[in-house]
Every structure is written in structure tokens, then in C-alpha cells.
Amino acid sequence: MSQPAPSSAQHPSGAHHADSYLTDGTTVMSWLNTRDHKRVGVMFLICVIAMLFMGGVFAMLIRLKLLFPGAAFIDALTYNRLFTLHGVVMVFFFLIPAIPSAFGNFLVPLMIGARDVAFPRLNLLSLYIYLAGAGLALWGMIHGAADTGWTFYAPYSTTSPEKLFPVLLGVFIVGFSSIVTGINFIVTIHTMRAPGLTWWKMPLFVWGIYGTSIIQVLATPVLGILLLSIAVEHALGWGLFDPARGGDPLLMQHLFWFYSHPAVYIMILPGMGVISETVCASAHKNPFGYRAIAYSSIGIAFVGFFTWGHHMFVAGQSTFSNGLFAVLSMFVGIFTAIKTFNWVGTLYKGAIAFKTFFAYICGFLYFLVFGGMTGIALATVSLDVHWHDTYFVVAHFHFIMVGAALMAFLAALHYWWPKMFGSRYHEGWGLVAAVLIMLGFNATFIPQFLLGNNGMPRRYYTYPEHFRALNVASTAGASLLAFGFIIIAVYLAVALRYGRRTEQNPWGSKGFEWLTDSPPPTHNFHEDPQYPEDPHDYRTPPLTQPSAAHPEVEVGHAV
Amino acid sequence: MNEFLRRMLFLPPQASSYATLVDHLHFFVILTTLVMSTAVGMTAIFFFVRYRRRHEGQRTPHVETSKVAEALFIFVPLAFFLLWFAIGFRDYVYLSTPPPGSMDVYVMGKQWMWKFAYPEGPSSAGVLRVPMGRPVRLLMTSRDVIHSFYVPAFRLKKDVLPGRYTEIWFEATKEGRYEVLCAEYCGAGHSVMRAEVVVMRPAEFDEWMRDQKRGLPVVQDGEPTRLERPQVYSNMVSQGRVLSASQGCFKCHTIDGAQHVGPTWLDLYGKRERLASGQEILADEAYLTESMMDPGAKMVAGYQNVMPSYQGRLAAPEVAAIVEYIKSLRSESVANAPSKGPLYEPARTQ
Numbered sequence: 001m002s003q004p005a006p007s008s009a010q011h012p013s014g015a016h017h018a019d020s021y022l023t024d025g026t027t028v029m030s031w032l033n034t035r036d037h038k039r040v041g042v043m044f045l046i047c048v049i050a051m052l053f054m055g056g057v058f059a060m061l062i063r064l065k066l067l068f069p070g071a072a073f074i075d076a077l078t079y080n081r082l083f084t085l086h087g088v089v090m091v092f093f094f095l096i097p098a099i100p101s102a103f104g105n106f107l108v109p110l111m112i113g114a115r116d117v118a119f120p121r122l123n124l125l126s127l128y129i130y131l132a133g134a135g136l137a138l139w140g141m142i143h144g145a146a147d148t149g150w151t152f153y154a155p156y157s158t159t160s161p162e163k164l165f166p167v168l169l170g171v172f173i174v175g176f177s178s179i180v181t182g183i184n185f186i187v188t189i190h191t192m193r194a195p196g197l198t199w200w201k202m203p204l205f206v207w208g209i210y211g212t213s214i215i216q217v218l219a220t221p222v223l224g225i226l227l228l229s230i231a232v233e234h235a236l237g238w239g240l241f242d243p244a245r246g247g248d249p250l251l252m253q254h255l256f257w258f259y260s261h262p263a264v265y266i267m268i269l270p271g272m273g274v275i276s277e278t279v280c281a282s283a284h285k286n287p288f289g290y291r292a293i294a295y296s297s298i299g300i301a302f303v304g305f306f307t308w309g310h311h312m313f314v315a316g317q318s319t320f321s322n323g324l325f326a327v328l329s330m331f332v333g334i335f336t337a338i339k340t341f342n343w344v345g346t347l348y349k350g351a352i353a354f355k356t357f358f359a360y361i362c363g364f365l366y367f368l369v370f371g372g373m374t375g376i377a378l379a380t381v382s383l384d385v386h387w388h389d390t391y392f393v394v395a396h397f398h399f400i401m402v403g404a405a406l407m408a409f410l411a412a413l414h415y416w417w418p419k420m421f422g423s424r425y426h427e428g429w430g431l432v433a434a435v436l437i438m439l440g441f442n443a444t445f446i447p448q449f450l451l452g453n454n455g456m457p458r459r460y461y462t463y464p465e466h467f468r469a470l471n472v473a474s475t476a477g478a479s480l481l482a483f484g485f486i487i488i489a490v491y492l493a494v495a496l497r498y499g500r501r502t503e504q505n506p507w508g509s510k511g512f513e514w515l516t517d518s519p520p521p522t523h524n525f526h527e528d529p530q531y532p533e534d535p536h537d538y539r540t541p542p543l544t545q546p547s548a549a550h551p552e553v554e555v556g557h558a559v
Numbered sequence: 560m561n562e563f564l565r566r567m568l569f570l571p572p573q574a575s576s577y578a579t580l581v582d583h584l585h586f587f588v589i590l591t592t593l594v595m596s597t598a599v600g601m602t603a604i605f606f607f608v609r610y611r612r613r614h615e616g617q618r619t620p621h622v623e624t625s626k627v628a629e630a631l632f633i634f635v636p637l638a639f640f641l642l643w644f645a646i647g648f649r650d651y652v653y654l655s656t657p658p659p660g661s662m663d664v665y666v667m668g669k670q671w672m673w674k675f676a677y678p679e680g681p682s683s684a685g686v687l688r689v690p691m692g693r694p695v696r697l698l699m700t701s702r703d704v705i706h707s708f709y710v711p712a713f714r715l716k717k718d719v720l721p722g723r724y725t726e727i728w729f730e731a732t733k734e735g736r737y738e739v740l741c742a743e744y745c746g747a748g749h750s751v752m753r754a755e756v757v758v759m760r761p762a763e764f765d766e767w768m769r770d771q772k773r774g775l776p777v778v779q780d781g782e783p784t785r786l787e788r789p790q791v792y793s794n795m796v797s798q799g800r801v802l803s804a805s806q807g808c809f810k811c812h813t814i815d816g817a818q819h820v821g822p823t824w825l826d827l828y829g830k831r832e833r834l835a836s837g838q839e840i841l842a843d844e845a846y847l848t849e850s851m852m853d854p855g856a857k858m859v860a861g862y863q864n865v866m867p868s869y870q871g872r873l874a875a876p877e878v879a880a881i882v883e884y885i886k887s888l889r890s891e892s893v894a895n896a897p898s899k900g901p902l903y904e905p906a907r908t909q
Binding site: 076077080147148149151153155156159160243244245246249250283284285286288289292313314315316319322323326327330331333334337338340341342344345347348349350351352353354362365366369370373374376377379380381382383385386388389390450451453454455457458459460461462463464470508537538539540541 | 568569570571577580581584585588589592595596599600602603606607610611612613615616617618619620621622623624628629632633636637640641643644646647648649650651652654655703704705707709711712714715716717718720721722723725738740741742743744745746747748749750751753852853856870871
């Protein structure tokens with residue numbers, strides 16, 4: 001079904017693009033100098049998609065190498081650099097900024113009825129900090145890249161002869177972009193909500209972004225400390241992590257995971273916000289437990305800080321610490337369980353339309369449940385002893401970070417595409433690509449779970465012959481996945497250029513961001529928005545606001 | 560059933576007592592997960608079909624959750640999670656508590672090979688021979704970066720760190736040869752840092768060990784490294800004695816229980832010492848090693864920090880040899896009293 005769901009009141013299609021943010025200044029400088037949160041969001045979107053492409057190419061090269069058990073077409077050092085680059089690019093330059101900086105920037109002010117974020121100049125600065133950091137790291141990669149893995153474990157990283165400094169400094173700088181974005185969102189959400197938009201009326205996506213921002217602001221400085229310590233140790237040899245001079249290699253791991261475990265929630269919480277929004281819009285139904293979902297976002301942000309030790313069960317931590325971190329990890333799993341059950345509950349008595357983004361919601365739920373449950377299994381200390389640092393762990397975190405987080409990214413891209421660019425993509429191709437991607441993911445990562453069971457450690461350039469069959473299966477799946485992404489790239493590019501113009505509210509959503517034009521005008525709203533209702537209340541038909549360009553369209557609740 | 564699930568999940572053979580524990584919990588977790596997620600998935604599919612959108616503009620009722628529903632969402636999974644934790648932690652405690660009387664083997668990881676040394680004599684690179692049905696404790700350290708000792712068939716893994724000893728134990732239950740892998744990324748040769756565990760029948764093992772001690776030619780594989788000295792010792796204890804003498808340990812430590820500048824080594828191993836900080840510690844392998852590498856870190860109450868660090872002056876196998884030598888110094892005494900303090904105050908102290 002490619003025809004959109006027309007809500008009861010619509011602007012005449014294509015008639016309201018006169019003053020959208022896209023047409024307000026078309027020079028390059030008007031984009032580079034913009035203070036419009038929407039333009040910053042779109043520029044971030046372009047950057048993170050470029051990074052996703054780059055990380056994906058690295059991943060494909062890794063998978064192609066692993067078709068062969070022995071040495072093949074690249075040497076061990078190149079292979080080690082490739083998986084390091086794949087990890088650094090995907091984690092720091094794609095997953096962490098993907099949803100908050102791109103969709104968060106675009107949508108949070110629209111959703112809370114603000115004309116912009118609290119600090120528009122700081123917002124633009126965060127983009128340039130990101131570009132500077134990513135640029136420096138990429139430059140470093142060309143000139144003798146790091147080969148340490150994205151985890152930078154000492155003392156390997158501090159004694160590695162590879163040039164580590166530009167990569168570390170690049171990630172360090174990108175961290176500031178993350179902190180600035182976080183502060184901006186916290187202040188915006190606290191101070192700029194429209195009159196009548198109370199905390200408990202906020203869209204769930206905004207709750208997700210709020211939880212994420214708290215983590216970004218609190219955890220990222222620890223990463224900064226760590227990266228600088230490694231850089232200093234690597235360059236000057238201070239011996240912070242070197243046992244020969246009284247240092248401790250485990251200290252490095254504690255600092256790293258104190259950031260990097262909460263960072264997993266930086267990646268997944270905004271995705272959960274996306275799903276909370278889109279599941280309501282698909283089913284035209286209020287969320288089953290609005291407060292439960294909102295509280296669990298904050299719960300994850302809080303408890304997520306106390307579970308880092310589950311990455312170090314076999315690293316030499318005491319038995320007591322292992323037990324403590326294992327129990328705490330069980331509790332953080334519960335918040336995800338609450339959300340999952342509430343999303344499924346939301347479908348109950350709804351009116352579900354099967355759009356492309358709904359396919360991604362289904363994918364998200366599937367990957368989150370299996371990824372999450374394997375996470376619980378890994379947090380069970382005795383099982384982790386076998387699985388730690390094997391492909392089981394690789395498959396587990398790809399299910400969460402690529403499966404779930406990327407599904408949410410794609411759901412967001414398809415759901416808000418008309419809002420952002422005012423055009424429609426082809427629903428049929430959208431569904432084909434969604435199905436391909438989900439099959440591809442399973443075919444890539446289910447063999448990796450089994451490889452982990454079988455005992456293949458991660459970061460292996462060569463491997464014993466008996467791991468081969470599953471590796472070949474995994475590479476075959478990865479190529480299917482790549483094919484799915486190519487289809488998406490093609491039909492979205494076509495939509496951008498030739499796509500049918502969209503109605504203001506093609507999904508009949510009650511979300512506040514749909515109350516204004518699609519794409520929105522530069523200052524978001526023609527009049528100050530009024531929010532008499534809940535953003536998820538589907539007992540009444542969706543509202544639209546009058547457009548300044550078309551005063552003849554009255555407040556559109558023509559029922 | 561066990562065998563069927565093991566093959567379905569591509570798990571290696573279960574060759575240690577710990578492997579069976581891990582696999583049984585694994586099956587429990589995986590089956591519960593499959594059943595529960597199938598139930599959630601079927602519910603979702605039922606909802607898709609039952610509540611699909613029948614016409615545009617269709618309105619839906621406002622359904623609010625109930626306290627009972629949310630409580631079920633929380634406590635049903637939590638009960639399972641905590642049950643798994645309880646079983647898993649019990650098994651982990653089993654893994655981290657070597658039974659008394661275990662056979663000790665020193666393991667040293669370095670880029671990119673594994674070396675094994677038995678206190679009674681032989682050492683080898685790349686092959687660890689152990690008797691079936693007897694507990695074996697591994698005392699592991701690294702010469703360079705962090706490695707991780709991994710035997711998939713034993714479901715056993717522990718990181719191997721420079722500058723400290725980590726320990727783990729196992730009891731092999733099946734004769735055979737099993738692969739040892741390095742699970743912590745350690746550089747270009749990470750994936751070829753492999754070795755082999757050979758599980759032998761106890762009688763065969765004892766015979767093999769007797770042959771080794773008799774001084775039959777030992778196959779030495781692996782290049783000697785910069786820090787290795789060419790001397791060949793019949794066993795670690797005698798190597799430790801020679802080293803202690805040549806390094807000047809006996810200038811401050813005695814081996815007959817007499818007081819001197821430093822604590823005596825007689826009965827030192829396994830002794831409970833009170834530290835200057837008031838804390839009480841057990842003088843085990845890890846503590847003895849640390850005291851050689853960083854003597855000021857944990858001073859026994861009453862003694863002065865006058866000992867130099869031997870970091871960089873002793874190679875890892877030499878440290879292990881001295882530790883083994885200290886362990887061999889046992890009197891008939893059953894009392895386990897803390898050290899009596901130094902005989903005199905050295906001139907260097909303030």
C-alpha cells in the first residue's frame with residue numbers, strides 16, 4: 001500500500017512549500033552559517049550517513065578477508081587497522097551522534113513547540129567540532145592508522161608503534177560535540193517547552209533524548225580523561241598503565257568502560273524514543289504505559305552508570321565485584337523489558353498500518369529482544385567466562401547497536417523523511433529493502449553467535465579451519481545486507497529529486513511536529529503553537545495548524 | 560538431550576567439570592529465552608492481524624496500563640534474571656576457588672606464544688600436559704601486553720596481565736588434545752597465539768613427569784628471548800635458589816626462620832601478615848610477586864621500605880622460580896604467626 005493515510009484535514013498537496021527552511025537561502029554559506037536547528041540537523045544527517053557508508057565499507061572488507069582461514073589479500077596489520085577503523089567510525093562518528101544530533105536537533109524544538117534550541121550558535125559549533133574531530137581522526141587513519149581496536153586497551157595501545165595520536169585526539173574532540181549537544185538539549189527541554197506542554201505531555205522521543213543528554217554530559221568527560229591519558233602515555237611514557245612503573249592496566253579498562261557502557265545507552269535510548277513515537281503513529285494508539293516508558297528511560301540513564309564492570313569478568317576483577325556488577329546488569333535489563341512489553345501492549349486495540357517504518361519497528365523489537373536477552377546471558381558470570389571476547393559478544397552487541405539502533409535510525413529516517421524533505425519515497429521499495437536488511441542481519445550475525453559458542457575469539461585475522469563454514473555464512477549474509485542499503489540509498493535519492501510532494505501529515509500522526517508544515521518554515525510555526533491534547537492521544541483526529549501561506553485553511557479539525 | 564543441544568549450538572566437547580556446569584545453565588537460559596520471546600512475538604503477530612487498520616480515519620480507544628500489568632512486566636523477567644544470576648554466580652565461585660592440593664602450573668603469555676612450567680621440573684612452549692581427573696591450578700602472567708588464556712573445550716578463560724598473577728583452575732574430564740587460544744587482542748600475531756592442552760591418563764602423566772625429572776632431553780620449542788638466560792635447571796625450586804643467591808636476596812631475608820632486615824622466607828608462603836596500614840593479607844603468589852616488583856606497596860607492619868624494586872631485573876619465569884623456591888621452604892611448624900619484625904633498623908632509614 002503506497003498511498004499515505006490522509007488525515008481528515010490536509011493542506012492541498014504541494015501548495016505549502018513557499019517558505020520552508022529548505023528554500024530560505026539556498027547558497028552554501030546560508031547553510032554553513034545557519035543557526036536553524038533543522039539545517040544543523042540535516043547537515044549532521046548527511047555527515048553520519050557518510051560515516052555509516054565508510055564504516056560499512058570497512059566491515060565488508062573485514063568480512064571478505066574472513067572468507068579465508070589463512071592470510072588473504074590483506075596482511076594482518078591492515079586487517080587490524082580495518083577493524084579498529086570500523087569500530088571507531090561506527091561507534092564515535094556514527095552511532096553516538098546519529099539519532100541525537102541529526103533527528104534530535106531537527107525534532108526536539110518542533111516537538112516542544114520552540115522556535116529553535118536554547119543555544120543556536122553552540123548548536124552550529126557542535127557540528128564544526130564534530131567535523132574537526134572526525135576530520136582529524138580520518139587524516140590520522142590515512143597516515144598510519146591505529147591498530148588497537150576501538151577499545152584502545154593498554155598496555156598494547158601505549159606500546160603500539162602505530163600512530164595513535166590523531167585518532168585519539170579526533171575522538172577526544174568529537175566528545176566535546178557530544179557534550180555541547182547534550183547541554184543544549186537539557187536546557188532546551190527544561191526552559192523552552194510551549195505553554196501547556198508539561199513534562200508528562202512531552203512526546204516520548206523527547207524523554208529518550210533527555211535521558212541520552214544526561215548520559216552524554218556526565219560520561220563523556222571520563223572518555224576525554226582516558227583518551228588524553230593514553231595519548232600522554234603513548235607519547236611521553238608516564239607509566240600510568242604500565243605495571244613496570246607502578247601503573248595499572250586495569251585502571252585503563254575501568255575508565256574506558258565507565259564511559260563506554262553508558263555510551264551503549266547513548267546509542268540505544270534515542271532509538272527507543274523513536275520506536276515509542278513511531279509505534280504510536282503506526283497503531284494510531286496511545287502508548288500502553290506512557291509513564292513506565294518515560295521513567296524507564298531515566299532509569300536506564302541512571303543504572304547504566306553502575307554496570308561497567310561486566311565487561312571485565314575475566315580481566316582479573318575480584319569475585320565480589322563480578323557478582324555485584326552481574327546483579328546490577330540484571331536490573332538494567334529490566335528497564336528494557338518494561339519498554340518492550342509496553343510497545344507490544346501499545347498495539348493492543350490499535351489500528352495498525354503496515355508502512356516501511358513499521359517494518360523497521362518489528363525489526364527493532366526482534367533485534368532488541370534477542371540482543372538484550374543475549375546480553376543478560378552474557379551478564380551471567382559463569383557463561384561469560386566462555387563467551388567473553390568471542391564472536392558471541394560481537395554478535396550480541398551488533399544485534400543491539402547495529403540491529404536495534406540502526407533499525408531505529410532507519411525507522412526515524414522513513415517516518416520523518418516527509419517532515420524533513422517534504423517528499424515521499426516509494427513504499428514498495430522501502431518494504432523490499434527493509435526485508436532484505438533484516439534477512440541480511442540475521443544471516444550475518446546468527447552464524448557469529450554460533451561461532452562464539454564454538455569458541456572463535458574476536459579480532460582474529462586467521463582462524464582454525466573448523467570455524468570456516470560459519471564464517472562463510474556470515475559473509476554471505478553481510479553482502480545481502482549491503483545490497484539492502486544500496487536499494488535504500490537509490491530510492492531515497494530518487495525521492496529527494498523526483499519524489500511526490502507530501503501532505504502536511506501523511507501518517508495521520510498526533511505528534512506535535514506534524515502540526516506545522518512539512519517541511520517546516522524557518523521559524524517552525526506560523527503562530528505560537530497551542531497544545532490542548534496529548535501527543536499520543538488518538539481518540540480524536542489529528543490536528544493541523546493554519547499555514548501563513550494559506551490562511552484559507554482554517555484550523556483543520558474538520559470532523 | 561545434552562548432546563543434542565550441544566551440537567545444535569555448535570559448542571565444543573565438554574572436557575572439564577566446569578564445562579558441564581556452564582552448558583547446563585546455557586541450555587536453561589537459551590531455551591527460556593526462545594520460549595519467552597516466541598510468546599512475545601506471537602502476541603505481537605496476533606495484534607497485527609487482529610488490530611490492523613481497517614479504514615483511514617479509524618479512531619482507537621484510550622487504553623491505559625494497569626499496575627498489575629506493569630508489575631508483571633517487571634517481576635516475571637526479574638525473577639528469571641536473578642535465578643540465572645544465582646546459578647551463574649555459584650558456578651563462577653566454583654571456578655574461582657581452586658580445591659586444596661591442586662597441581663600448580665605456571666603459564667606465561669608473550670607475543671605470540673604460551674609457555675608452561677611445572678614447579679617440579681619441566682617446562683615447555685605450546686603444549687600443556689595435564690592429568691585427567693586431577694585439579695590443576697594455573698598461575699598466569701604476561702611478559703608484555705594483556706593476553707587471555709582460553710580453552711573452549713573447558714569453557715575456561717582468564718586474562719593474563721603483565722606485572723601480576725591471575726589464577727584459574729580446572730579438572731579435565733576427557734582424554735584428548737584441545738586448542739588453547741588467546742582471546743584478548745594483542746597485536747599482529749594475536750590469531751596465531753595458539754597452544755594445546757593434552758589431557759592424559761593419570762598413570763601416563765605420572766610416567767611422563769618422571770621421565771622429565773630424570774633429565775631426559777626436553778623438546779624445547781620457541782626461540783629464547785632476550786631476557787632468558789641460557790642456564791638449564793632441573794626444576795624451578797633449584798633455579799629459584801640460585802637466583803635468590805645471585806640477586807642478593809639473602810642479604811636481608813633468611814631461610815631458616817631467623818630474624819633479619821626483611822621477613823624470613825621460612826613458612827612465608829600461605830602466612831597471614833598484618834600490614835603497616837592495618838590491613839591483613841595472605842602471602843600468596845600474587846603478593847610475593849608484587850613484593851618483588853613494588854616492595855613499598857604492601858609493607859608488613861614493623862618493617863622499613865628499604866628493598867629495591869626488581870621490576871625489569873627479573874624476567875617473569877625467574878620471578879616464578881623464586882616464588883616456587885619460597886613456597887618450598889616449609890618447616891614442621893603448624894603455627895601461622897605473623898612475622899616478628901626486623902632484627903635491627905638498617906642505617907638507611909630515617
